[in-house]
Amino acid sequence: MNLKYDYHNIMNTYSPISIELERGEGPYLWDVEGDKYLDFVAGIAVMNLGHSHPKVVEAVKEQAERLVHVSNLYYIPKQAVIAELICDTSFGEKCFFANSGAEAIEAAIKLARKFGLTKKGEDAIEIITADGSFHGRTMGAMAATAQPKIQSGFGPLTPGFHYVPYGDLQAVEEAVTENTAAIILEPIQGENGIIVPPEYYLPGVREIANTENILLILDEIQTGMGRTGTLFAYEDSGIEPDVMVLAKGLAGGFPMGALVVGKKAADVFTPGDHASTFGGNPFVSAAAAAVITTILEEGILNNCKKVGEYFIEQLKELQKKFDFIKEVRGKGLLIGMELDLKTVKDAKLIVDEMRLEKILINLVQNRILRFTPPLIVNKYHVDEVITSLDDVFSKIV
Numbered sequence: 001m002n003l004k005y006d007y008h009n010i011m012n013t014y015s016p017i018s019i020e021l022e023r024g025e026g027p028y029l030w031d032v033e034g035d036k037y038l039d040f041v042a043g044i045a046v047m048n049l050g051h052s053h054p055k056v057v058e059a060v061k062e063q064a065e066r067l068v069h070v071s072n073l074y075y076i077p078k079q080a081v082i083a084e085l086i087c088d089t090s091f092g093e094k095c096f097f098a099n100s101g102a103e104a105i106e107a108a109i110k111l112a113r114k115f116g117l118t119k120k121g122e123d124a125i126e127i128i129t130a131d132g133s134f135h136g137r138t139m140g141a142m143a144a145t146a147q148p149k150i151q152s153g154f155g156p157l158t159p160g161f162h163y164v165p166y167g168d169l170q171a172v173e174e175a176v177t178e179n180t181a182a183i184i185l186e187p188i189q190g191e192n193g194i195i196v197p198p199e200y201y202l203p204g205v206r207e208i209a210n211t212e213n214i215l216l217i218l219d220e221i222q223t224g225m226g227r228t229g230t231l232f233a234y235e236d237s238g239i240e241p242d243v244m245v246l247a248k249g250l251a252g253g254f255p256m257g258a259l260v261v262g263k264k265a266a267d268v269f270t271p272g273d274h275a276s277t278f279g280g281n282p283f284v285s286a287a288a289a290a291v292i293t294t295i296l297e298e299g300i301l302n303n304c305k306k307v308g309e310y311f312i313e314q315l316k317e318l319q320k321k322f323d324f325i326k327e328v329r330g331k332g333l334l335i336g337m338e339l340d341l342k343t344v345k346d347a348k349l350i351v352d353e354m355r356l357e358k359i360l361i362n363l364v365q366n367r368i369l370r371f372t373p374p375l376i377v378n379k380y381h382v383d384e385v386i387t388s389l390d391d392v393f394s395k396i397v
Ligand SMILES: *Cc1c(COP(=O)(O)O)cnc(C)c1O
Pocket: 100, 101, 102, 103, 134, 135, 136, 137, 186, 190, 191, 219, 220, 221, 222, 223, 247, 248
């Protein structure tokens, strides 16, 4: 495709695919040449209601005409509405709003340090996170992100982080000291390739956190907002965290992150401890309120569960046919398919071939196809993806 603009003034941090998408509706996107794509990326787990959902469009139109922004120095009713919606549907008691995932993680790190300092002692500022985790790219979030390829070249790292293998309860137990303030985990690791921990893991970590008086912080940035079939992924684990962090799907594509805090740490932040100019402004709060009410009112969670199960079943059928498919895993519509790179030399080719079939999918860790479609897709859309995967896989072996 001939692009209208080149990227010579854009910082070289991405290597974008040269398609120019200009319009979206539901699970579909159109490029400038009029080609229609089925979008199984959805902004990477952002557009959970699909593109231009009428309820979200209506809410932001109405809000933009009325009031886009005022400072948090003033009362923002829409922010109170979205905070109440989140707290009524979760363990949360208090919310702080930021503008992205990493920024909300930064707030969580500050909260954890102050929790340790004020409730345990001045050295109790250490935080445990998991190998392969992803919590964002800013200084604190990057230190929490235990991936050498992300941290390398940007040291010295924010101190106080300790890393343990993901899914390993004993490793958590061994890493905890009297100076541990918190443990930050993803309920399912997203960027690391849809790694689902054993069922006993989160309850086990919960127990350790209780015994040692440390905060269990769940990074639900990718798993939250219905992605795994419940509004928040922790709901299915039988436990509640002390803190959770939201972003991605929270405001339907408008930049918003949230720190959601339960009883154990609800009083840790006091005026002056943290702030954000844009966080939770009337505009994004209106978008988020429309997103969460639509998810709850329109049977989105049930659909996600049902279609997700069907999708995994169908992907497992493909696995029987192609032995380079190592594993199919995931929950709801957060699904990964791990490929054997001994057979599939370059998994990027599969993503490229799928795009030629007018289907957008994504690749993580060079070998795991990741599927994060809008939660409104149905079996028909899944069948389309399966048929194309079958064709593309047949071509490459
Ligand atoms: C995307 C993501 C982040 C970072 O969010 P940004 O908005 O890109 O800063 C953090 N944690 C998880 C689990 C994510 O998926």
